[in-house]
Amino acid sequence: MTELLNTLYVQTQGASLHLDHDSLKIVIPETPKKTLPLRRLDGIVVYGHVSLSAELLARCAEDGRSVVWMSLSGRFLGRVDGPTRGNVMLRHAQHLSHADPVLRLQIARSCVAGKLQNSRQILLRGARDATDQAQVTLRSLAQDIEDLLGRAEDAGTLDELMGLEGQAARLYFEGLSHMLRPLSDIPSFANRTRRPPTDPVNALLSYLYGLTRALVHGAAEQVGLDPYLGFLHGMRPGKPALALDLMEEFRPIHADRLGLNLLNRKQLRKEHFETLPGGAVQMTEDGRRLVLTEWQAWKNKDWPHKLLGRKVSASLLPVVQARLLARHIRGELPAYIPWTVG
Amino acid sequence: MQLLLTYDVVTTTPEGRRRLRQMAKLCEGYGHRVQKSVFEITCTDAELLTLLDSATRIIDVSDDSVRVYRLPSNCFDAVHRLGVAEPAPHHDPLIL
Numbered sequence: 316m317t318e319l320l321n322t323l324y325v326q327t328q329g330a331s332l333h334l335d336h337d338s339l340k341i342v343i344p345e346t347p348k349k350t351l352p353l354r355r356l357d358g359i360v361v362y363g364h365v366s367l368s369a370e371l372l373a374r375c376a377e378d379g380r381s382v383v384w385m386s387l388s389g390r391f392l393g394r395v396d397g398p399t400r401g402n403v404m405l406r407h408a409q410h411l412s413h414a415d416p417v418l419r420l421q422i423a424r425s426c427v428a429g430k431l432q433n434s435r436q437i438l439l440r441g442a443r444d445a446t447d448q449a450q451v452t453l454r455s456l457a458q459d460i461e462d463l464l465g466r467a468e469d470a471g472t473l474d475e476l477m478g479l480e481g482q483a484a485r486l487y488f489e490g491l492s493h494m495l496r497p498l499s500d501i502p503s504f505a506n507r508t509r510r511p512p513t514d515p516v517n518a519l520l521s522y523l524y525g526l527t528r529a530l531v532h533g534a535a536e537q538v539g540l541d542p543y544l545g546f547l548h549g550m551r552p553g554k555p556a557l558a559l560d561l562m563e564e565f566r567p568i569h570a571d572r573l574g575l576n577l578l579n580r581k582q583l584r585k586e587h588f589e590t591l592p593g594g595a596v597q598m599t600e601d602g603r604r605l606v607l608t609e610w611q612a613w614k615n616k617d618w619p620h621k622l623l624g625r626k627v628s629a630s631l632l633p634v635v636q637a638r639l640l641a642r643h644i645r646g647e648l649p650a651y652i653p654w655t656v657g
Numbered sequence: 658m659q660l661l662l663t664y665d666v667v668t669t670t671p672e673g674r675r676r677l678r679q680m681a682k683l684c685e686g687y688g689h690r691v692q693k694s695v696f697e698i699t700c701t702d703a704e705l706l707t708l709l710d711s712a713t714r715i716i717d718v719s720d721d722s723v724r725v726y727r728l729p730s731n732c733f734d735a736v737h738r739l740g741v742a743e744p745a746p747h748h749d750p751l752i753l
Binding site: 323324325326327330335336337338341343349350351352353354355 | 682683685686687688689690698699700704747753
């Protein structure tokens with residue numbers, strides 16, 4: 316039985332974290348000091364202006380406890396994770412698979428297939444709760460994505476695959492706009508904008524993608540895969556291509572579904588977002604607190620895993636998938652099978 | 658596994674006060690302080706062994722005492738609290 320350790324999120328600006336023997340001391344101005352046992356934490360995620368003592372960083376690196384820095388808006392900035400662990404043979408095998416165009420395309424296809432399948436399920440699920448008109452639209456969009464899924468299977472090049480993925484993403488985001496209930500105070504979602512997001516729904520999606528990405532990146536590292544060597548996403552300095560690959564299949568469930576819930580239940584409201592000069596929209600501190608609380612609960616939710624034949628919590632799914640990918644790369648599994656819902 | 662750990666350390670001498678501080682630091686590394694010398698701890702069997710070993714090295718066996726109660730699972734959720742006692746965040750989201 317794997318025990319899920321807690322992740323500490325610190326987003327109060329001006330907070331500082333220190334090491335005190337085996338515990339973590341949290342100093343937030345004008346509030347009583349807090350101590351947490353370090354061994355109950357598997358990671359620390361800090362947002363914006365939060366400082367960590369050098370001793371604490373060294374200790375976390377030593378224990379292999381990851382420390383992740385995010386910008387206030389939830390963009391991933393950096394991560395400290397101690398020495399590179401894992402198996403050099405596995406990383407070598409990963410490089411060899413990357414260099415083999417056939418294998419590379421095969422894995423990339425699996426990643427896209429997982430994403431498309433899960434997007435389709437989200438739309439069909441949304442159609443169940445939708446009104447007549449939206450129901451028809453959602454079902455037809457899901458059908459279109461299914462057609463693209465069939466075409467992705469025959470895609471002969473990575474470019475073609477990326478093209479199909481882009482088409483599916485456009486259809487999918489169109490579907491999302493039909494699944495958002497009319498919100499009195501939040502402008503409805505038209506299309507995906509990023510860098511920067513220019514409306515509240517996009518700001519929320521970007522934030523959730525940031526959280527998902529940190530989770531998947533950590534999973535790849537944990538298994539010993541090189542997170543920067545991807546199959547679908549190309550090699551570029553500083554781009555964790557494998558993390559992005561593995562993340563594709565989790566976007567719809569881990570991020571989009573949770574985001575939709577928060578908006579449709581009216582848990583997130585207009586006052587949780589703020590517009591910066593220049594038009595970028597970001598979440599306020601309260602908004603982020605709310606999202607993080609829900610994210611932690613969402614991570615503990617169990618999902619069925621068809622290949623394993625048992626339920627796995629959302630926070631462990633990326634690790635399970637990274638292990639499956641590692642086994643495929645080592646030649647123990649004939650193909651990489653993405654995780655699909657429903 | 659969930660544990661309740663309490664200790665009594667004689668503090669009439671400087672060495673005693675030192676042992677008390679060491680004991681407190683040790684326990685803070687394992688669990689949440691719920692009263693001055695009472696800790697609620699969630700840990701694995703292996704961690705319990707290292708905790709007990711470290712505690713044995715700290716205390717003076719002729720003067721001090723440590724009691725560790727092993728609790729039924731999910732016991733921390735069913736605690737009656739009065740006064741200023743606050744629940745310890747064992748599995749809650751830690752967002753600050």
